[in-house]
Amino acid sequence: MPRLIKHGAIVEDDWLPAQEDGAGDAHILTLEQWTQRADKQGLAVQLEPGQAPSPLFDVLQEIPLVAINFPVFTDGRGFSYGRELRERGFAGELRACGHILPDQMTYLRRCGFDAFQLADESRLEEALAGLADFDEYYQASIDQPLPLFRRRG
Amino acid sequence: MYVYDEYDQRIVDQRVTQFRGQTERFLAGKLTEAEFLPLRLQNGLYIQRLAPMLRIAVPYGLLSSNKLRKLAHITRVYDKGYAHVSTRQNIQLNWPRLEEVPDILADLASVQMHAIQTSGNCIRNTTTDQYAGVATDELEDPRPYCEIIRQWSTLHPEFAFLPRKFKIAVCGTTEDRAAIYAHDIGVELVANASGEIGCKILAGGGLGRTPVIGAVICEWLDKKHLLTYLEAILRVYNQNGRRDNKFKARIKILVKAMGVDAFREAVEQEWAALKDGPSTLTEQEIERAKSFFTDPPYVALDGDAAGESLRLQGEQDPIFGNWVRRNTLEHRVPGYRIVNVSLKATGFAPGDITDSQLDLVAELADLYSFGEVRTTHQQNLVLADVQADQLYALWQRLQAAGLATPNHGYLTDIICCPGGDYCSLANAKSIPVAEAIQARFDDLDYLYDLGPIELNISGCMNACGHHHIGHIGILGVDKKGQEFYQVCLGGSQAKDASIGKILGPSFSQEDMPGIIERILQTYLDLRDEEETFLDTYRRVGIEPFKERVYAKAD
Numbered sequence: 001m002p003r004l005i006k007h008g009a010i011v012e013d014d015w016l017p018a019q020e021d022g023a024g025d026a027h028i029l030t031l032e033q034w035t036q037r038a039d040k041q042g043l044a045v046q047l048e049p050g051q052a053p054s055p056l057f058d059v060l061q062e063i064p065l066v067a068i069n070f071p072v073f074t075d076g077r078g079f080s081y082g083r084e085l086r087e088r089g090f091a092g093e094l095r096a097c098g099h100i101l102p103d104q105m106t107y108l109r110r111c112g113f114d115a116f117q118l119a120d121e122s123r124l125e126e127a128l129a130g131l132a133d134f135d136e137y138y139q140a141s142i143d144q145p146l147p148l149f150r151r152r153g
Numbered sequence: 154m155y156v157y158d159e160y161d162q163r164i165v166d167q168r169v170t171q172f173r174g175q176t177e178r179f180l181a182g183k184l185t186e187a188e189f190l191p192l193r194l195q196n197g198l199y200i201q202r203l204a205p206m207l208r209i210a211v212p213y214g215l216l217s218s219n220k221l222r223k224l225a226h227i228t229r230v231y232d233k234g235y236a237h238v239s240t241r242q243n244i245q246l247n248w249p250r251l252e253e254v255p256d257i258l259a260d261l262a263s264v265q266m267h268a269i270q271t272s273g274n275c276i277r278n279t280t281t282d283q284y285a286g287v288a289t290d291e292l293e294d295p296r297p298y299c300e301i302i303r304q305w306s307t308l309h310p311e312f313a314f315l316p317r318k319f320k321i322a323v324c325g326t327t328e329d330r331a332a333i334y335a336h337d338i339g340v341e342l343v344a345n346a347s348g349e350i351g352c353k354i355l356a357g358g359g360l361g362r363t364p365v366i367g368a369v370i371c372e373w374l375d376k377k378h379l380l381t382y383l384e385a386i387l388r389v390y391n392q393n394g395r396r397d398n399k400f401k402a403r404i405k406i407l408v409k410a411m412g413v414d415a416f417r418e419a420v421e422q423e424w425a426a427l428k429d430g431p432s433t434l435t436e437q438e439i440e441r442a443k444s445f446f447t448d449p450p451y452v453a454l455d456g457d458a459a460g461e462s463l464r465l466q467g468e469q470d471p472i473f474g475n476w477v478r479r480n481t482l483e484h485r486v487p488g489y490r491i492v493n494v495s496l497k498a499t500g501f502a503p504g505d506i507t508d509s510q511l512d513l514v515a516e517l518a519d520l521y522s523f524g525e526v527r528t529t530h531q532q533n534l535v536l537a538d539v540q541a542d543q544l545y546a547l548w549q550r551l552q553a554a555g556l557a558t559p560n561h562g563y564l565t566d567i568i569c570c571p572g573g574d575y576c577s578l579a580n581a582k583s584i585p586v587a588e589a590i591q592a593r594f595d596d597l598d599y600l601y602d603l604g605p606i607e608l609n610i611s612g613c614m615n616a617c618g619h620h621h622i623g624h625i626g627i628l629g630v631d632k633k634g635q636e637f638y639q640v641c642l643g644g645s646q647a648k649d650a651s652i653g654k655i656l657g658p659s660f661s662q663e664d665m666p667g668i669i670e671r672i673l674q675t676y677l678d679l680r681d682e683e684e685t686f687l688d689t690y691r692r693v694g695i696e697p698f699k700e701r702v703y704a705k706a707d
């Protein structure tokens with residue numbers, strides 16, 4: 001079973017990874033597969049870079065999990081995707097997967113991600129530690145909606 | 154100057170700890186070269202031709218004497234005893250050892266400094282007018298807004314992995330000394346019809362391979378919306394900027410591809426969701442930022458009397474008088490002058506400064522300028538608040554240390570990137586070209602007769618030396634493995650910004666001083682009385698220069 005970080009702990013995945021053919025309801029669906037399903041209730045979907053999350057906005061309540069893939073860790077589009085989903089009220093699991101580094105964990109968390117599936121599982125421990133790299137920030141973000149200037153004494 | 158509180162300190166300290174861990178993991182083989190690269194870049198660390206290069210952030214060019222002393226210490230202990238002022242007002246070390254960089258960062262953090270986001274595909278150091286707060290043509294001091302932007306952009310969770318680097322400049326003056334039209338975003342403080350000061354926002358300017366003058370995205374924006382508006386622009390860019398080709402990845406390409414109107418519309422649409430949200434600036438926050446940039450305790454002086462005695466001193470000691478004329482500027486407070494400390498002595502790489510010079514400038518800043526120093530994008534230093542009657546004493550000390558070359562704003566005040574001597578991206582060396590030109594034109598009377606000329610040199614298309622916006626620009630190019638130099642004319646970084654035009658085929662390094670001489674001679678022959686080089690160029694165009702430069706020797 002693939003493992004990932006969820007709610008601050010390393011756990012086993014209850015979802016099957018996205019795949020091109022023969023994906024069932026237990027799989028995370030690609031955006032194409034998800035779009036073709038008439039009844040979207042309870043289906044998970046994965047976005048790739050270049051697939052902006054706007055098609056999901058109308059049905060956010062029905063989606064239990066949105067996975068955002070980072071094929072290379074330097075492609076930062078997913079940070080904006082995650083944040084936009086949360087800003088529009090998405091309350092399900094927001095998962096970053098792919099080539100993400102322990103060093104990006106704080107950024108991801110702050111953009112609203114609460115699950116982290118590193119392609120390289122041997123780095124899960126480091127990634128878990130990475131979540132605590134920073135505990136103070138200037139900007140407003142999903143996990144701290146007030147910018148520092150509104151919190152400074 | 155802005156002073157850290159416990160929050161600022163904590164953020165910077167945690168960054169040092171994080172980078173120490175990254176360096177250790179890299180050295181232990183747990184981070185690959187490719188992974189460590191963007192991480193170290195975001196802490197200002199390059200691997201150069203000969204050694205790593207560390208770029209230290211000098212937010213909007215402002216330093217205090219204790220920071221300078223720490224920099225002097227760092228160059229002595231960890232480097233070869235000198236540092237380099239970059240065209241982005243930052244300070245670069247050319248010889249640090251990778252293993253020691255975390256210690257250097259810790260030393261910097263102890264004086265409220267860092268190297269965060271001085272490189273990499275993220276929001277870089279925000280720059281501004283080096284005369285902010287003391288300039289006579291200032292509508293409002295831009296530094297509080299620079300500091301607000303600095304905090305907002307520091308470790309911004311959403312914008313650390315942009316398609317490409319992203320540079321913001323702010324200015325609040327009639328004359329644009331911050332080159333805001335050549336930045337990814339330019340912010341100009343302007344008054345609206347009812348006299349209220351807000352922000353004019355430009356986007357999509359930039360140098361590099363495809364130089365573009367920024368387009369006006371918003372004519373006037375209430376200051377409280379500054380951060381949400383910037384955030385909207387960055388969001389459009391982060392999602393839509395090209396990532397398939399690094400040469401087409403800057404925001405200028407996106408603005409061009411979408412068209413300014415469509416780009417503006419996309420920004421406005423994003424902004425609608427962010428506007429009036431928690432990142433909207435409060436009155437209190439703007440006031441807090443302003444409180445760090447209030448006037449130092451100026452003494453009330455008689456400006457006329459001070460000017461008169463300065464004139465007399467200049468008559469008695471013409472060398473001093475000349476320096477005052479060339480390297481000092483009018484200050485908004487009577488009896489004070491702005492002093493440019495020249496880092497352009499012939500025989501030294503433009504912008505280089507030794508550890509002992511750093512210590513000296515720190516001491517002089519304490520003695521004569523309220524302990525503050527600025528770096529400039531022309532790669533000089535500025536002591537911004539010097540009493541006119543103390544200029545002579547200051548000048549003597551500067552003169553003795555080789556920091557008083559009276560060439561500010563003239564041909565030999567060359568802007569020059571590190572080029573092939575240090576930079577692994579270079580096509581050609583740039584420092585030797587600068588030095589050869591400085592050596593050829595060391596007759597001051599000739600320089601003054603030429604009037605103000607900006608000569609900028611870049612060692613490659615990345616244009617760190619801003620060659621496109623120099624009145625005369627020189628670009629290092631590679632021709633079948635040989636170093637050559639292309640010349641362009643007519644660039645300007647002022648509000649009437651323009652991009653220089655290429656003169657023609659490139660030249661060898663030895664030819665460069667002679668080529669510059671021909672260009673200057675053409676100007677001298679064609680100029681109408683009071684015309685500057687740029688005036689003449691704009692009147693006559695590039696053709697006469699072309700003809701003369703490429704004429705067969707007769």
Ligand code: SF4
Pocket residue numbers: 570571572573576577578579580611612613614615616617618
């Ligand atoms: S312009 Fe090119 S050569 Fe010069 S510093 Fe920049 S990247 Fe290096």
